[in-house]
Amino acid sequence: MISKYIFKIFPTIFRNIPIIDRWLLGQILPPLIFAISAFTVVSLSVGVMIDLIRKVVEYGLPFQLALQIMFLKLPSFLVLSFPMSVLLSTLLAYSKLSSNSEILALRSLGIKNTRIIIPALVLSIFMTGLTFYFNNSLVPLSNKYSEVLLRGGLSKSVSIEKGTDIFFKGYGSFTDPETNVSTKRKTFRNKIFFAREVENNVMKNVTIIDFSKIGYKQIISADEGIFDSNKSEWIFRNGRMITLDKGGNTTSIGFEKYFYPLGDGPLKVSKIPDDANEMTLSQAFEARKIYKEIGDVKEARKMSVRIHEKFTLPCACLVFGLIGSSLGSKPNLRSSKSQGFGLSVILILFYYILSFVSSSLGVKGTFTPFLSAWLPVFISLSIGIYLLKKASV
Structure with missing residues (x-):
């Protein structure tokens, strides 16, 4: 019928x-x-x-x-x-x-x-x-x-958190501070960037773990971070930088403004939907391009799949x-x-x-x-x- x-x-x-x-x-x-x-x-x-x-x-x-x-x-x-x-x-x-x-x-x-x-x-x-x-x-x-x-x-x-957690893995070189010699390979992960939320291209509650210098670990936390496209660096405000050296000594410095050399990778990643099923085909191609640009091979391969x-x-x-x-x-x-x-x-x-x-x-x-x-x-x-x-x- x-x-x-x-x-x-x-x-x-x-x-x-x-x-x-x-x-x-x-x-x-x-x-x-x-x-x-x-x-x-x-x-x-x-x-x-x-x-x-x-x-x-x-x-x-x-x-x-x-x-x-x-x-x-x-x-x-x-x-x-x-x-x-x-x-x-x-x-x-x-x-x-x-x-x-x-x-x-x-x-x-x-x-x-x-x-x-x-x-x-x-x-x-x-x-x-x-x-x-x-x-x-x-x-x-x-x-x-x-x-x-x-x-x-x-x-x-119900109180719902507005932002989304932004997690960015930076790839680049490791530098020996004593000889100033860098080991350059795109597959080396030397930075981890985390922000609680982003609003109008402003990252809030930012934390960075930087281990690009051999033997040193640096943790930077700030209330907010803004990317300066002209200088290709981040401007962090109202934060603290903690450095741990080879001998286990810890140095902590507070700052009102701090300039950090990192590209706009975190900003690009924040615009990618968390679930690939929520993307159109064009968005998926763009996401794969971004992951390739920032050197995240695993995520780029996952997006290809x-x-x-x-x-x-x-x-x-x-x-x-x-x-x-x-x-x-x-x-x-x-x-x-x-x-x-x-x-x-x-x-x-x-x-x-x-x-x-x-x-x-x-x-x-x-x-x-x-x-x-x-x-x-x-x-x-x-x-x-x-x-x-x-x-x-």
Whole structure:
């Protein structure tokens, strides 16, 4: 029934589609809509709804505001639901056709399995594009607005810290103060910069640990720090500098203003979202560029992995569409909704565990960013092609 209404909405598009494809799409679309609704409601309830109800009851978050926040969180859960729904819908649709001997009837007419699953693959490609659009454009924006609404609503009854912790690792040379000889390598971490918050490019509650001089450790703490772009140095105000020398002697000096030679790396890092999932693709490229400029190889490699995952996450729709349709079109396969759901959960769990392990190895440096992100896709596509060949026998 649902597919009939969809066909009425887009009559021109579906009129140009071959009858067999229209019929197969009509079998896939109803379970797809059901699966998207089911997965989204379950994940949204567990991930957001329970927490929002607690904030409404305990902290006085306005109910209307909670509904708006839940609506803004919806795209992030749809991104997760789309691939799983493609798997479940194709598995259920083709299993039903197989159990009713309709797949067998099509094959008796000379139609191969590769032709039968084409509508599922086309729909999977469409869902891949839709997932990419949601994940790259809607999710970062909607999550940002939901966070602003949540903070604004809770500020009436709960004190929320405005700033974010900025942690910057400086890379450079180590200098021997006795010989004044420097050992220059970009992989040497010689400074650690921490600020409690940043507001209008002003760092507040700043702490720096500097061990660029061999045998000496220097700790600088200040109420605030401002970057002077003309001199490429920081101006710290109202602070104290503690120096520990080789002999274990400690020197402490207070200051009202102190000039410290460090680039604008901390300022750039403060503008990078904490979670790569909250970035658009262009922001992720910019973040990787910043990490490369400041010499943070590990974070740059991690961002490269996340950039590739911006593409591989939507590709899960294509992977699951191929596996679901190939597995479902096997002759004499009988699968109820409950069995289909259980099998989908197992396949999804396998895919995401594989993705997590591969991604971790990529961040660690064992795999290249490209291989770590795309390996689960290649393995799963190989499994899907194998299942398709088995179903065609």
